[in-house]
Amino acid sequence: MSDTIIQVRNVYYTYMRGTPLARQALAGVNVSIERGELVAIIGRTGSGKSTLIQHFNGLLKPDSGTVAVGGRDIWRKGVVLRDIRRKVGLVFQYPEHQLFEETVAADIAFAPRNLGMSETEVDEAVREAMRVVDLDYDALCDRSPFELSGGQKRRVAIAGVLAMRPEVLVLDEPTAGMDPRGREEVLAEIRQLHETHGYTIVLVSHSMEDVARFAERLIVMDGGAVVMEGSPREVFRNRDDLVRMGLGVPQVTGLMAELAARGLPYAEDVITVEEAMHTLLPALLRVSGRGEGEVGA
Amino acid sequence: MNLSSVAIGQYMPGESLVHRLDPRTKIMLSLVVVVALFIVKSAWAYAALGALIIGTVMASRVPLKMVLRGLRPLLFVMVLTFGLHLFMDPGEPIFRIGKIVATDKGLAQGLITVARLSLLIMATSTVTLTTSPIAFTDGLESLLKPLSFVGVPAHELAMMMTIALRFIPTLLEETDKIMKAQMARGADFETGNIAKRARAMIPILVPLFVSAFRRADELAMAMEARCYRGGQGRTRLRQLRLGTLDMAALALVIAYAVTVVAVL
Amino acid sequence: MKPVIRVENVSYTYDGGGPGEVDALLDVSLEVAGGELVAVIGHNGSGKSTLAKHMNAIFVPTRGDVYVLGMNTRDESRLWDIRQTVGMVFQNPDNQIVATTVEEDVAFGPENLGVPPTEIRRRVDEALSIVDMTGHEKSAPHMLSGGQKQRVAIAGVIAMRPRCIVLDEPTAMLDPVGRSEVLATVRRLATDEGIAVVHITHFMNEAVLADRVVVMEGGRIALEGTPREVFSQPATLRRLDLDVPQVTELAYELRAAGAPLPRCPLTVAELVDDIAALVGKGARQS
Known part of the structure; x- marks a missing residue:
């Protein structure tokens, strides 16, 4: 049984509509996000991903089509957009660029205060949000957010959205511009939010390797439309299409496809290094009777 | 609201004679027309200068509508000055509304002031509509250069204009993004009294300033890395050259303006 | 071949200023020759950007020396010769494009050097063709994609005819398409143009194209060699949290x-x- 939390139906959106610079960004998009899942949206720059997620919480209003959150059309009269924005927490790309308060705690408290929580509730929400993203409240709450390291700033910014206790967390390229260490930390954080704290998560990503490891479902966008949808395993079967869209597949998936093209069809559907290992190792050991001595050379 | 829809500058690209004039010619001639507009008094003279401006607009093939659009922001001021002249100037009464009286001299003076203001704006917008911001900056720099002896920082002004033109779209886009990010955190920019709305701008302005300073820092480093050290010894890719077209335009328009001032 | 850049036992201690922005260097030595593509890899705080900024005298070593074609970067009278010899491309393409059109921006460096206008024109056209951006001369920078902007920035440096180009994380803010555009351009600069290229990056997989890889950690060179030599030491790479x-x-x-x-x-x-x-x-x- 499914519990749809965000439902986008036949949405069209054009930037600068009615001017010579008009650019259609979404052309009849249908997407639904189910409660409790971890979905990744992939697509090259300009494919409409960022425009789509700004429809999820009513930052953009569709030219036509509907967006429903929790079963209610968010553009119907009487719907308070602020409630929608609380339910659907949206973390922008480079979210640390939105920090503005004098202290970390005050910055994270911005959203809860806007939502009219009492001071005790605000304080509680801030502490909880910091705990969830592994920031030490006592050590950091009174520091200026501008003094922190890049990775810490980003986590403060994510905490600033989590403090609203959203039902869905939407992150636009949360690892953009980070070094590999920082990327792993943020990805681990997101996995934890999903697994331990039960968040529904929508992730926009450019890394096929990352989404293969993390996402339960992929939504592929190209030219303002959803062109593929399914588990990473299903989606990555369409290597040629994905390459044509400027996306590609994880290296190991490509490896298996190349091997198959050379007449060595080991296994389809390999998307991680571990799977490739399990597939290839027995085959390679089998043929290597004589080659044993070369190991480690 | 979508900030990225704000048009930057109002340049209408084209290949007309007016477009092809050297920017310095256009800036100088618009100055000549502006000065003439301030000297002349008679309605005929305004008509003659108006004909010159409208003729230029026609020749540039920029829709007259675009030139008139430049008047819109000043519409209120014009209506106000017209009204003040009409009802406040002494003269023979033409009609009255309640206690206030409209006079014939007031009407004439009001019309002249409105004509002067409109033509002034039309003359200058004709320049900005037919001159790309870069050419305009180049022209301004070149015209101001002789004044650098008396301390006018011609090159620096032009460089500032160039950088401003370059970064306005970037900063507008950034403002839009920061605004959306704060709205996603429940910020409200649309309701409340002025004090509340002003306070609501802080979460936009602080990040915007932080980012502008960071950009300025990085840009300065990048410019130095590309050997920028002020205007001294700099050459330019594009050279401004006054051709026969410019000479002809200068001679004709100046002669026309002088005649209008002297005769009408 | 005589190296274009010679970094000799450079240490740099950093005092004051913003936190975590600049990192120390500890006794780093490195040579880069013309036509060679050297990838310098490391995390934030490893000192890789500090090293880059030593190569055109944005920073001057606390101890040790950096020579650019034999000129010591401490010699202030040679500052502009050094900056002309070593071009720099930075991380954020938006913050290094000065002018309002592509060709004007590429011309910015030569203009600063006082190159005659006809020669500037020639260099601009040539530079744009090297980075494969011919046809975009009149475009406004903010209408370009990230990868295109970064290639314009590279063209702006090429137009100064440098002997060495240092790129400080030029791909960090780009999507995969932009990234591969820039990587291909970087490789061509060394192979086709004979320029000494130093490519600073987070990403191990970008080092595959390099002739030599230098891995930095904690202000020191932790590993150095051909990509194959470096990649064959996964234990070390893993210890450094690098993404093989x-x-x-x-x-x-x-x-x-x-x-x-x-x-x-x-x-x-x-x-x-x-x-x-x-x-x-x-x-x-x-």
Whole structure:
């Protein structure tokens, strides 16, 4: 049984509509996000991903089509957009660029205060949000957010959205511009939010390797439309299409496809290094009777 | 609201004679027309200068509508000055509304002031509509250069204009993004009294300033890395050259303006 | 070949200023020759950006010396010669494009050098063709994609005819398409133009194209060698939390588990060849 939390139906959106610079960004998009899942949206720059997620919480209003959150059309009269924005927490790309308060705690408290929580509730929400993203409240709450390291700033910014206790967390390229260490930390954080704290998560990503490891479902966008949808395993079967869209597949998936093209069809559907290992190792050991001595050379 | 829809500058690209004039010619001639507009008094003279401006607009093939659009922001001021002249100037009464009286001299003076203001704006917008911001900056720099002896920082002004033109779209886009990010955190920019709305701008302005300073820092480093050290010894890719077209335009328009001032 | 850049036992201690922005260097030595592409890899705080900024005298060493074509970067009278010899491309493409059109921006460097206008025109056209941006001369920078902007920034540096180009994380803010555009351009600068290229990056998989890889950690050079030499030390790389390409990791795991793969592959094609050769051989034997 499914519990749809965000439902986008036949949405069209054009930037600068009615001017010579008009650019259609979404052309009849249908997407639904189910409660409790971890979905990744992939697509090259300009494919409409960022425009789509700004429809999820009513930052953009569709030219036509509907967006429903929790079963209610968010553009119907009487719907308070602020409630929608609380339910659907949206973390922008480079979210640390939105920090503005004098202290970390005050910055994270911005959203809860806007939502009219009492001071005790605000304080509680801030502490909880910091705990969830592994920031030490006592050590950091009174520091200026501008003094922190890049990775810490980003986590403060994510905490600033989590403090609203959203039902869905939407992150636009949360690892953009980070070094590999920082990327792993943020990805681990997101996995934890999903697994331990039960968040529904929508992730926009450019890394096929990352989404293969993390996402339960992929939504592929190209030219303002959803062109593929399914588990990473299903989606990555369409290597040629994905390459044509400027996306590609994880290296190991490509490896298996190349091997198959050379007449060595080991296994389809390999998307991680571990799977490739399990597939290839027995085959390679089998043929290597004589080659044993070369190991480690 | 979508900030990225704000048009930057109002340049209408084209290949007309007016477009092809050297920017310095256009800036100088618009100055000549502006000065003439301030000297002349008679309605005929305004008509003659108006004909010159409208003729230029026609020749540039920029829709007259675009030139008139430049008047819109000043519409209120014009209506106000017209009204003040009409009802406040002494003269023979033409009609009255309640206690206030409209006079014939007031009407004439009001019309002249409105004509002067409109033509002034039309003359200058004709320049900005037919001159790309870069050419305009180049022209301004070149015209101001002789004044650098008396301390006018011609090159620096032009460089500032160039950088401003370059970064306005970037900063507008950034403002839009920061605004959306704060709205996603429940910020409200649309309701409340002025004090509340002003306070609501802080979460936009602080990040915007932080980012502008960071950009300025990085840009300065990048410019130095590309050997920028002020205007001294700099050459330019594009050279401004006054051709026969410019000479002809200068001679004709100046002669026309002088005649209008002297005769009408 | 005589090196274009020679970094000799450079240490740099940093005092004051913003936190974590600049990192110390500890006794770093490095030479880069014309036509060579050197990738410098490391995390934030490893000192890689500090090293980059020493190469055109934005920073001057606390101890040790940096020579650019024999000119010491401490010699302030040679500052502009040094900056002309070593061009820099920075991370954020938006913050290094000065002018309002592509060609004007590419012309900015030559204009500063006082190059005559006809020669500037020639250099602008040539530079744009090297980065494959011919046809965009009149475009406004903010209408370009990230990869295009970064290539314009590279063209702006090429137009100054430098002997060396240092790129400080030029791909960090780009999407995969932009990234591969820029990487291909960077490779061409060394191979076709004979320029000494230093490419600073977070990403291990970008080092595959380099002639030499320098891995930095804690202000020191932790590893140095050809990509294959460096990638063959996954234990060290893992300790440094670097992201090895999937095929390299896979081949390492396979070899560790006893599969007789002959080498450490850098690309999918290499591993495909190795496996096909191995299995083909095995098939013939049985």
